[in-house]
Each structure stands twice: as C-alpha cells, then as structure tokens.
Amino acid sequence: MAKPRRRQAGEGGISEYMTKAGPRFLIKFTAQRADGTKRVVLKRGFKTRKDAAAALRAEVRKTDVGEWVEPSKQRLDAYLAEWIQGQRLSPATLASYRKNIRLHVDPHLGAQPVARLTGPAVDAWMRRLEESGRADGQGGLSPRTVRYVFTILRSALSDAVKQGRLSVNPTDRSTPPSPSEARPPEMQAWTAAELGRFLGWAEAYDRDFAMGWRLLAATGMRRGEALALRWRDVDLDAGRLAVRRSVGVVKTKGAGEQLVEGPTKRGQSRVVDLDAGTVAALRAYRAARGLLALDLVRDSALVLSNSDGTHRHPERFSRRFTGQVVQARKALGEERLPMIRLHDLRHTHATLLLADGVPVKVVSERLGHASATITLTVYQHVHPGMGRQAADRFAALLEG
Incomplete structure (x- = not known):
C-alpha cells in the first residue's frame, strides 16, 4: 500500500490520533487573519483520512482566495444586540425586532457562539418555538410567527457573513415554515348590503366613530x-x-409605549379619490368638529383625532370597531352582519371594487400596493355567488 504523498508548504497537513472510539484525524493549516497576521488552525474529529483530506482542501482553497473567516467567539445574544443598533428601520419595526429577539431567540440560542450555530440547531430551535414558544407558557407559536422570527435571525446572520464574521449563513441550511404554512389568518369581507347596513347603524349609534x-x-x-x-x-x-x-x-420594554408617526408602509404617498357620499359626510363631520373646537378643524389637525386633538390609539380604535360590530349584530341580527375585524374594511373595499369589474391596477393604486400582482395574490377569493355570476355572463356571451 502506497504511503500518502508528503504535502508541500502551504498545503497543510493531516495527522492521525487515537480516541476511545477509535482512530480519528485532524487537519492543520495556516490561515491569514483580516489584519494580515497569520495563525495555525487545527480541526479535529474526522473519521477517515479521506474526509480529513477533503476538508483540508476546502479550507486551503478558502485561504488562497481570501474567503477564510476566523471563527468568532462572540455569543449570538451579544452579536444581535450589536446588530440591532445598526439597523435603519422604522421605530415600530425596530421595537418588534427587539421584542422577538428578547422573547424567542435569546432564551434558546443566545448563549451559542455565532460561529458554532448550525442549520440543524436552527431547525431544532424553530420546532421548539412551534411546540412551546409562547412567552406566557400557553403552548407554541404559530408557523407565521416562527417564520417571522426566523427572517430576523436570517437577516442578522446574513450581515455577519457580509462583515466577514461567518463564512456561511447557517439559516441557509435550515427549513423554516413555508409561506403556505405561514399564511395570515383568512380575511373576511362584507357584501355591499352588509357594509351599508352597518354604516347606517353606526351613524345613528356613534356619529364620531362612524366617520372613521x-x-x-x-x-x-x-x-x-x-x-x-x-x-x-x-x-x-x-x-x-x-x-x-x-x-x-x-x-x-421598561419604557412603556408611545404613538409614533412615520411614512406609509411602502414609504410612498398616494392619492385616493373619494365618492360624493363620503365627501358630504366629511363636510358634515368637519362642521360638527368645528363646533367643538376650532383647533380640531385647522389644516394641521388630525381628521380622526381624540377630542383634545391627539392621535387615537390604533389598538383601541380596533377594539372600538369590534365592540360596535358586536352591538350592531345584536341590533340588526347576527345572520345579517358577519363578524369582521377593522382591517377587513380594507379587504371589503378591495373585494367590492374587484367584484364590480374595477381594473386590478386601479384597486392596487388605491390600496397602496407595490404592484397589481400583490393585489391579485391577496384578493384572489370571491364572494359567494360571484363564481355563478361569472358563469352566467360567459353563457350570455356564447348565446350572443
């Protein structure tokens, strides 16, 4: 049996050593740090000389082309704290990132050195979140939430690769919940009759919020x-x-909450045309607000403000809508008014326009979507009966 070829300078070396489990092999090579100094690197645990040789070739190739990264000893929680400080995100998004890192990343992976994080470890972490990840101890997180937290970690580790702290991103070798598994809760939409029924009731019940x-x-x-x-x-x-x-x-955390104004979701302004009925309602609403205080109708005043001119709290605004829908269902009959969320008014707007044949591009622009494709993807459902109408219209075309 031929002896292994002696390696030349710069090619590194392979040595055999004994363990309780049998012979193992280590590789040894010289690598250059980012500051230009050199260090000798040892990696152990290879079961065969062939495995060791393959690993050595890969490491030497990285050193030759300048891709070798010195393993970082920094803990993941320390790195994430440093990383989040440098992100240019909206205040609300930054707060969300910090909260999810604090609740769902640091307790499970924070003590791990960044360089030792692996794809299987990330997979195991996500499975734990799905099984028992709720901060209140009441079960697991939804696939949608797990995927969201995963994207935060993925983004942070991608930056670590760009900065030369990692050679590969371990999240590239993991499997988060798929987009279909992480689909948001199904939206509901009112018909035109149901919407008109509710708005009529709301106008009589609470004219101030009815405008909203x-x-x-x-x-x-x-x-x-x-x-x-x-x-x-x-x-x-x-x-x-x-x-x-x-x-x-x-x-x-520790500082409470505040309401912060910022750009729209896409960071762009848009113009939305109003129907005559809504214009008339806004005129009457502004006149009524002016009787309360002139400051409420100045150009700089908020349209849907509190009585003192401050922002209405978004979450309380949603809860007020939910409460009024409950009251309306009692007054009008539950079978005549399905239960929906505040955001479903946006869904209702799009659905009614699309069902009436308004071009997708026009609806997309009104909603502020980045493209008509997003509108088609989000609003691909139909109201009960819309499919039948389409079939009847097709038949009418054939019959001339």
Missing part, C-alpha cells in the same frame, strides 16, 4: 394611515385625499 369606519371602507386605507390623516391632506372640493404618513404603536 366610513373613511376606511370608502378608501381602503390602512388603520395607521387613516389615524395620521390631517385636514390639509383632504381636498373636499376636488373629492380626493392624499395618504402621506402612518401612525403606529411603539412598545419598549
């Missing part, structure tokens, strides 16, 4: 966009409004 419900249903605005709308953004003569900003809740 009508505005959301008539424009498809997001909750935060409506609550950040100011009178200077509304042109009643032209029958349109400009969506320029959004308000959200930023919660910080």
Whole structure:
C-alpha cells in the first residue's frame, strides 16, 4: 500500500490520533487573519483520512482566495444586540425586532457562539418555538410567527457573513415554515348590503366613530394611515385625499409605549379619490368638529383625532370597531352582519371594487400596493355567488 504523498508548504497537513472510539484525524493549516497576521488552525474529529483530506482542501482553497473567516467567539445574544443598533428601520419595526429577539431567540440560542450555530440547531430551535414558544407558557407559536422570527435571525446572520464574521449563513441550511404554512389568518369581507347596513347603524349609534369606519371602507386605507390623516391632506372640493404618513404603536420594554408617526408602509404617498357620499359626510363631520373646537378643524389637525386633538390609539380604535360590530349584530341580527375585524374594511373595499369589474391596477393604486400582482395574490377569493355570476355572463356571451 502506497504511503500518502508528503504535502508541500502551504498545503497543510493531516495527522492521525487515537480516541476511545477509535482512530480519528485532524487537519492543520495556516490561515491569514483580516489584519494580515497569520495563525495555525487545527480541526479535529474526522473519521477517515479521506474526509480529513477533503476538508483540508476546502479550507486551503478558502485561504488562497481570501474567503477564510476566523471563527468568532462572540455569543449570538451579544452579536444581535450589536446588530440591532445598526439597523435603519422604522421605530415600530425596530421595537418588534427587539421584542422577538428578547422573547424567542435569546432564551434558546443566545448563549451559542455565532460561529458554532448550525442549520440543524436552527431547525431544532424553530420546532421548539412551534411546540412551546409562547412567552406566557400557553403552548407554541404559530408557523407565521416562527417564520417571522426566523427572517430576523436570517437577516442578522446574513450581515455577519457580509462583515466577514461567518463564512456561511447557517439559516441557509435550515427549513423554516413555508409561506403556505405561514399564511395570515383568512380575511373576511362584507357584501355591499352588509357594509351599508352597518354604516347606517353606526351613524345613528356613534356619529364620531362612524366617520372613521366610513373613511376606511370608502378608501381602503390602512388603520395607521387613516389615524395620521390631517385636514390639509383632504381636498373636499376636488373629492380626493392624499395618504402621506402612518401612525403606529411603539412598545419598549421598561419604557412603556408611545404613538409614533412615520411614512406609509411602502414609504410612498398616494392619492385616493373619494365618492360624493363620503365627501358630504366629511363636510358634515368637519362642521360638527368645528363646533367643538376650532383647533380640531385647522389644516394641521388630525381628521380622526381624540377630542383634545391627539392621535387615537390604533389598538383601541380596533377594539372600538369590534365592540360596535358586536352591538350592531345584536341590533340588526347576527345572520345579517358577519363578524369582521377593522382591517377587513380594507379587504371589503378591495373585494367590492374587484367584484364590480374595477381594473386590478386601479384597486392596487388605491390600496397602496407595490404592484397589481400583490393585489391579485391577496384578493384572489370571491364572494359567494360571484363564481355563478361569472358563469352566467360567459353563457350570455356564447348565446350572443
């Protein structure tokens, strides 16, 4: 049997050593650090000389082309704390990232050195979150939440690769919940009759909040966009409004919460045309608000503000809507008004327009989507009966 060829300088070396489990092999090579100094690297535990030789070739190739990364001894929790400080994100998104790292990453993976994190370890972590990841101890997290937390970790470790702290991203070798598994809860939409029924009831029950419900249903605005709308953004003569900003809740551990205005979800403004009925309702609403205080109708004033002119709390606004839907169902009959969430008014707006044949691009622009493709993907459902209408219309075309 021929002896292994003696390696040349710079090729590294392989040595055999004994363990209780039998012979093992180690590799030894010289690598250059980022500061230009060199160090000798040892890696142990290879079961065969062939495995050791393959690993050695890979490491030497990395050193030759400048891809070798010195393993970091920094813990993951320390790295994530450093990483989050450098992110250019909205206050609400930063607060969400910090909360999820604190609750779902650090307790499970925080003590791990960044360089020793593996794909299987990430997979095991996600399975634990699905089984028992709730912070209150009441079971596991939804696939949607697990995928969201995974994307935070993936982004952080991708930056570690860019910065030369890791040679590969271990999340590239893991399997998070799929997009279909992480699909958001199914949205509900009212029919035109159901929406009209509710708005009529709300106008009689609470005219102040009824304006908010009508505005959301008539424009498809997001909750935060409506609550950040100011009178200077509304042109009643032209029958349109400009969506320029959004308000959200930023919660910080130990510091409570605050309402923060920022750009829209896409960071872009858009103009939305208003129907005559909504314009008339806004005129009457502004006149009524002016009787309370002139400050409430100045150009800089919020359209849907509290009585003191401050922002309405987005989460309380949603809860108020839910409470009013419950009351309306009691008054009108539960079978005549399905239960929906506040965000479903946006869904209702899009669904009614699409069902009436309004072009997808027009609906997409009203909603502020990045493209019509997103609109088609999100609003691909149909109301009961819409399929039958399409079939009947096709038959009518054939019959001439």
